[in-house]
Amino acid sequence: MSSQDVALVRRQAARARALALTTVSTAGTGHIGADLSAMDILCSLYFSVLRGGPEDPDRDRFILSKAHASAAMYSVLALKGILPEAELSTFGGADSRLSTVVSTRVPGIEFNTGSLGHGLSLGAGAALAARVQGSGRRTFVLTGDGELQEGSNWEAAMLAASRKLSSLVVVVDRNLAQKGASTEDINALEPLEDKWRSFGWGVRTVDGHDVEALLDVFHGAPLEESRPTCVIASTVKGKGVSFMERNLEWHSRRLTPDLLDQALRELEHGIDA
Amino acid sequence: MASTPDCATAFSAALLELARTDERICIVNNDSAETHSALGFQSELPDRFVDVGIAEQNLVGVAIGMANAGLRPFVYSASCFMASRALEQIKNAAYTNANVVFCGFVSGLAYGALGGTHHAVEDLAWMRAIPRMTVLAPATPVDTVAALREALTHDGPVYIRIVSKLDTPELFPADHGFAYGGSEQLREGEDVTLVGTGLLTSRLVEAADLLAADGVRAGVLHLGSVQPIDAEAIGRAAARTGRLVVAEDHVLNGGLGGAVAETVVRTHPVPVLQIGVPNEYAPIGPAEFLYEHFGLTPQGIAKRVREWLA
Numbered sequence: 360m361s362s363q364d365v366a367l368v369r370r371q372a373a374r375a376r377a378l379a380l381t382t383v384s385t386a387g388t389g390h391i392g393a394d395l396s397a398m399d400i401l402c403s404l405y406f407s408v409l410r411g412g413p414e415d416p417d418r419d420r421f422i423l424s425k426a427h428a429s430a431a432m433y434s435v436l437a438l439k440g441i442l443p444e445a446e447l448s449t450f451g452g453a454d455s456r457l458s459t460v461v462s463t464r465v466p467g468i469e470f471n472t473g474s475l476g477h478g479l480s481l482g483a484g485a486a487l488a489a490r491v492q493g494s495g496r497r498t499f500v501l502t503g504d505g506e507l508q509e510g511s512n513w514e515a516a517m518l519a520a521s522r523k524l525s526s527l528v529v530v531v532d533r534n535l536a537q538k539g540a541s542t543e544d545i546n547a548l549e550p551l552e553d554k555w556r557s558f559g560w561g562v563r564t565v566d567g568h569d570v571e572a573l574l575d576v577f578h579g580a581p582l583e584e585s586r587p588t589c590v591i592a593s594t595v596k597g598k599g600v601s602f603m604e605r606n607l608e609w610h611s612r613r614l615t616p617d618l619l620d621q622a623l624r625e626l627e628h629g630i631d632a
Numbered sequence: 633m634a635s636t637p638d639c640a641t642a643f644s645a646a647l648l649e650l651a652r653t654d655e656r657i658c659i660v661n662n663d664s665a666e667t668h669s670a671l672g673f674q675s676e677l678p679d680r681f682v683d684v685g686i687a688e689q690n691l692v693g694v695a696i697g698m699a700n701a702g703l704r705p706f707v708y709s710a711s712c713f714m715a716s717r718a719l720e721q722i723k724n725a726a727y728t729n730a731n732v733v734f735c736g737f738v739s740g741l742a743y744g745a746l747g748g749t750h751h752a753v754e755d756l757a758w759m760r761a762i763p764r765m766t767v768l769a770p771a772t773p774v775d776t777v778a779a780l781r782e783a784l785t786h787d788g789p790v791y792i793r794i795v796s797k798l799d800t801p802e803l804f805p806a807d808h809g810f811a812y813g814g815s816e817q818l819r820e821g822e823d824v825t826l827v828g829t830g831l832l833t834s835r836l837v838e839a840a841d842l843l844a845a846d847g848v849r850a851g852v853l854h855l856g857s858v859q860p861i862d863a864e865a866i867g868r869a870a871a872r873t874g875r876l877v878v879a880e881d882h883v884l885n886g887g888l889g890g891a892v893a894e895t896v897v898r899t900h901p902v903p904v905l906q907i908g909v910p911n912e913y914a915p916i917g918p919a920e921f922l923y924e925h926f927g928l929t930p931q932g933i934a935k936r937v938r939e940w941l942a
């Protein structure tokens with residue numbers, strides 16, 4: 360990883376945040392809190408880590424299990440040149456390709472996710488396929504934290520460790536929030552590091568908005584030899600917009616033009632968090 | 633014709649009202665209290681409100697466990713996640729004859745642009761295939777509350793397909809009772825009978841009005857009880873009008889159209905026109921766009937019927 364990469368990722372993350380905010384505001388629908396929570400992780404992966412474009416059969420695989428962060432995902436794909444930026448304005452609209460949870464209608468999307476808890480099994484399968492084909496490609500799965508309440512995740516976690524899938528990395532967007540409340544109040548995940556470790560994974564917790572830390576762990580994976588890697592990324596739902604940060608209402612609230620302006624101004628000047 | 637509150641809101645308000653005096657009533661839900669208007673229940677009766685988080689198989693299993701102790705759990709979830717993800721648990725609820733009410737919210741295409749993961753258009757077929765499962769699809773807020781009262785007194789599992797996010801005009805008086813295994817003849821007609829359930833019933837009533845303007849006398853039959861189904865009423869309609877049209881926001885395989893067709897071949901074979909979601913995934917777009925796309929609007933239905941009768 361180079362310092363140029365860090366600067367590039369930061370720059371692109373700022374641009375992608377603005378695109379995502381504009382996208383959900385124009386559409387009057389979406390999950391902006393989840394988008395902003397995941398944005399630095401997505402940009403770190405797309406602008407420094409993942410190898411190979413959508414047409415390359417040996418590309419690294421990325422699976423957005425928390426598929427409702429779709430405006431973030433499409434914004435990143437637009438900045439990568441995989442999706443025309445102008446198309447973002449069709450998000451959720453009649454006959455658009457841009458479903459409001461990601462789908463394979465959109466170039467660059469590998470799977471139809473959106474029903475939570477599917478991504479890690481898909482990722483384990485993708486990693487097994489890479490092994491069968493003798494490829495060194497890697498597989499990254501981004502999951503929500505509330506999403507980890509789905510039992511299928513733990514079935515896949517067990518399998519990935521027992522098959523020593525060291526090319527598999529799961530990133531947990533640990534914003535502590537799910538839809539209605541904190542994960543710890545609904546169905547507690549802690550001690551989360553211990554859970555993954557006891558399932559046989561190498562685990563590290565990082566600041567999910569610290570690009571340097573993210574690149575460091577992604578480029579360095581696997582953390583432990585012969586083990587899959589779990590990165591618990593501590594994040595803030597709504598990161599970058601003061602009135603959204605840590606406010607559960609912004610899971611899926613409508614962003615009016617006035618509030619959009621305010622949000623974009625904050626992004627430009629940076630906020631005192 | 634009042635259009636507020638909608639079916640889901642009316643259902644949740646009525647359930648809270650009933651739960652104030654019936655201490656067996658509980659809600660088990662999957663991080664969806666606000667979406668399904670259960671925040672009032674959660675704050676007023678927190679001891680009988682269980683949020684298992686995002687975990688639908690657990691959701692249904694927990695409810696069955698609670699029913700075993702004599703409680704009356706209502707499983708609250710978007711129907712797309714509950715009916716599919718936890719289908720085996722639901723089947724076992726029926727096998728066990730557990731008194732669990734499965735509340736499938738945001739049914740049909742109401743989730744619009746979220747796409748195929750969120751559309752619940754296979755649930756009638758899945759639920760109908762399960763022995764002992766009662767399947768209800770009420771049409772309006774009053775009908776939905778009536779279905780709730782029926783489910784609460786029923787012995788065994790009940791699946792209620794609930795209309796959320798889309799308005800339905802009220803068709804029934806406030807004291808309307810739900811006809812378990814029965815039906816509602818909403819319009820009389822000699823030329824054809826339009827048969828529907830859930831969201832589509834009120835659209836069929838409007839379609840019948842449109843057809844009447846063209847001189848087509850269409851009857852409308854509401855089958856809010858999909859299982860058991862009112863075979864007698866279907867047979868009567870078939871005998872009287874000689875043709876049936878079934879409309880549903882559901883795939884054509886195994887839904888209400890399937891149920892009606894199975895019934896008429898046994899009792900009084902007549903041609904049946906099925907209007908619904910063909911064997912394909914919906915495009916992306918807002919819910920009403922999708923309903924138009926599949927011709928599931930009063931205008932769309934009237935057009936198909938006119939073409940069919942011509």
Ligand SMILES: Cc1ncc(C[n+]2csc(CCOP(=O)(O)OP(=O)(O)O)c2C)c(N)n1
Pocket residue numbers: 392393396425427473474475476502503504505506507532534536537538596610662663664686687688713717
């Ligand atoms: C199987 C399933 N159940 C429920 C939902 C509804 N839902 C969409 S987003 C969400 C909350 C997700 O929380 P989390 O995983 O923590 O992600 P975050 O939005 O906080 O990043 C829920 C419950 C769903 N999409 N899939």
